[in-house]
Amino acid sequence: MMNHYETVFITTPVLSDTQMKETVEKFKNILVNNGAKIVHEENWGLKKLAYPIQKKSTGFYYLVEFASSGELINKLEIEYRRDERIIRFLTFKMDKYSVEYSEKKRTKKETKAEE
DSSP states (O other): OOEEEEEEEEEOTTOOHHHHHHHHHHHHHHHHHTTOEEEEEEEEEEEEEEEEETTEEEEEEEEEEEEEOTHHHHHHHHHHHHOTTEEEEEEEEEOHHHHHHHHHHHHHHHHHHHO
């Protein structure tokens, strides 16, 4: 049974562009190598944190929407915890309304981009 999930992770702001890309690739590979299908991804860039984490006030935000079985989530989150570049993460299971909303939002963006 494939469920839809969305995971957002925040990396430490001291990473170079290359290191940030490597971090993103690492976590996308963990997903794909464990049978997940990546549906969508967004780089939200450097943002101010609501409160300091590890004495940092900003972080790079990255979102990945994917379909997979539930067992993968535990593996993914263990890898987040092991990686010192990740300062926060959140993964949640999307219900059908979240999935529909996400698809609509993407379609709107694509339409605007074409105009």
